[in-house]
Amino acid sequence: MADTFPNPALLNALKLNDDGLIPVIAQDHANGTVLMMAWMNKLALAETITSGQMVYWSRSRNALWRKGETSGQTQRVIELRIDCDGDTLLAVVEQTGVACHTGRYNCFYRAIDTDGLREIEMVKIDPDKLYR
Amino acid sequence: MADTFPNPALLNALKLNDDGLIPVIAQDHANGTVLMMAWMNKLALAETITSGQMVYWSRSRNALWRKGETSGQTQRVIELRIDCDGDTLLAVVEQTGVACHTGRYNCFYRAIDTDGLREIEMVKIDPDKLYR
Numbered sequence: 001m002a003d004t005f006p007n008p009a010l011l012n013a014l015k016l017n018d019d020g021l022i023p024v025i026a027q028d029h030a031n032g033t034v035l036m037m038a039w040m041n042k043l044a045l046a047e048t049i050t051s052g053q054m055v056y057w058s059r060s061r062n063a064l065w066r067k068g069e070t071s072g073q074t075q076r077v078i079e080l081r082i083d084c085d086g087d088t089l090l091a092v093v094e095q096t097g098v099a100c101h102t103g104r105y106n107c108f109y110r111a112i113d114t115d116g117l118r119e120i121e122m123v124k125i126d127p128d129k130l131y132r
Numbered sequence: 133m134a135d136t137f138p139n140p141a142l143l144n145a146l147k148l149n150d151d152g153l154i155p156v157i158a159q160d161h162a163n164g165t166v167l168m169m170a171w172m173n174k175l176a177l178a179e180t181i182t183s184g185q186m187v188y189w190s191r192s193r194n195a196l197w198r199k200g201e202t203s204g205q206t207q208r209v210i211e212l213r214i215d216c217d218g219d220t221l222l223a224v225v226e227q228t229g230v231a232c233h234t235g236r237y238n239c240f241y242r243a244i245d246t247d248g249l250r251e252i253e254m255v256k257i258d259p260d261k262l263y264r
Contacts (some may be wrong), residue, residue, distance in 0.1 A: 088239075
């Protein structure tokens, strides 16, 4: 894997967790909205770099998760960044449609109030239409 | 702990990992910059909610990390949000000074280029001055 990884300097800076994963924050390049957080392994990161499309690692399916593969709601990479400790990535992306599987534009649609949770974003696309 | 947690609805929605932790993205409320990603446990989250200041859990020190405690670079909570799966938090904050221990405004100061890493942010405060 190290031999074929597209960016040796990145591979050197990268600190994966015990499961070989790194958290990745996706941020909309157009307006700065934090869309979601998911995980990549080396394979997903390599494919993200070479394809220019966000590819995560699905921990539930234990497989590559090419974002938008079934829903069409893809994320094109504008820029990838790595943090000071090398253990988190930030992906600045162009989001097609919505990022959240609930049909909302982003996944952080619940604000934490003093004594509960409050929805602050509407469903933009019926999730049944995204995954039929 | 559950008895004294300040927000039962949040506690119910919260999905901590096997170490009892949840990743927290801190975003600057003024300009949308993603400042850093760190971790909280229930204790850190409860104190964050009650104090209105960001309190993380330091995995290296295995202790509460009151952001800015030694450096003065505190983060005041503007809004906390939880994602669709309940396993990531987004904190919209007011950052005093700089977020990164390197003295940069944010931790994602290295862009991933085709064949290497490129620094895209300057050091704003000498880290020796932050931690003397």
